[in-house]
Amino acid sequence: MEKVEVKDLLEAGVHFGHLTRKWDPNMAPYIYMERNGIHIINLYKTAAKIEETCAALSKIAASGKKILFVATKKQAKDIVAEKAGAVNQPYITERWPGGMLTNFVTIRKAVKKMASIDRMKKDGTFNSLSKKERLQVDRQRAKLEKNLGSISDMTRLPGALFVVDIKREHIAIKEAQKLNIPIFAMVDTNSDPRQVDYLIPSNDDASKSINKILSIVASAIEDGLNERKAERTEKDGKSKKSESKPEAKSTARKRKAVVADQEEE
Template sequence: MADKLTQKDLLDAGVHFGHLTRKWDPKMAPYIFMEKNGIHIIDLNKTLECLDKASYALKNIIRSGRKVLFVATKKQAQDVVAGEAQRLNMPYVTERWLGGMLTNFATIRKSLKKMTSIEKLMKDESYQNLAKRERLMISREKAKLERVLGGIADLNRLPAALFVIDVKREHIAVKEAQKLNIPVFAMVDTNSDPTGVDFPIPANDDAFKSISLITGRIGQVIEESLMERKKDKEEAAMKKEEEAKKKADEKETVEK
């Protein structure tokens, strides 16, 4: 199991720096330690506590074999989140959240099918026989679809949870998840409302280091859970094999 994060890790990454006091959301009061030079300082004890709660809940979701959708469209979070999601083979949205991506998932699936059919067409010999203008239009459409939907190309059904960076920016995604009772795990800064999030993690959601640290920790938890799930499946398969062998031996003994 990966080492737990410490207060020092969080301090070094600047997780404790909130927004200017005049930009705060009063609902974040329980997670604020103090005010310094006009900036709210996040209580890192609460951050560690919330991370533990989120990690425990995430483990149960991943061990049941379901997917977590990573959502982060702000520039400083895009590469970190996309990289971690790809490493874990999890779906992600880092370009733009399409309204209805969850609540109108049937339509999104049609767009995903369209993207797949374009990919097949481009590999076919007949594609080369098309006029240059037609090929250009098709390749542009593919690029557009891939940019917006590439991260969820393998998502066959609704995700079991969302991991969000900046709930204020991604409020549409959070609202859609709420409507469908999909739990939301999120980094929540002092200018955001944590009440719409099932598992808020009070943290600086603007600094690259802070985003990297928290996302990396969530990634470790998911990775461990995937390994545990694999181990559980292997043990179950071995047990089944042993039982089948035992039955075969018993049958053989009776026949003799």
């Protein structure tokens, strides 16, 4: 995991909160002071919360569960797609598909539809359609790709949600709460931190701040994935050893039998 330095968080502008008149009083413990009508976040508390959040996310990644990233605001979209994609985690950066979690079966059907269109293109069925039908199928595929492309490999509900701006993504938050899916989030001074399980008090509007936090988070997830990989390699190694032992014994038996036969001759 990337080391969390308060100096780096300061440089990325993570400490800038919202206007004081827009604040949520539940964020009071994480506010350091007020300057020019803006709340300033206490970065020492942010750093502590980042470490707590990253330890939990790393554990989830090591268990083999997926972490679904949600950020549909303009300044976060590309960053989330890049960082989540780099550690092979699903993400939603277009409109949140209502029922994405609570009606997961329907979403999976849409993903399967996308896969079946791809199969049609591979096996040549697509070419046998009329020009108009091909156009319709292409449009449908493009729409599905835009909304669900990044979650096409998600065959079961995620182990956690990571959200940038919980006020904006309130529908996703509600769905995760209903299903008791742990929620991790960047929480600004205008939001209620009680809605999430793990919060990172931070500026969720500036791309520099979002980029900094997500780089650290992605690094922690990568650590968890590497740990899982190492454990699997170790297990495979042990099972191969145990498989080869009986072989060695049977070879030794064969040798003894051959020696005995020669002695009898």
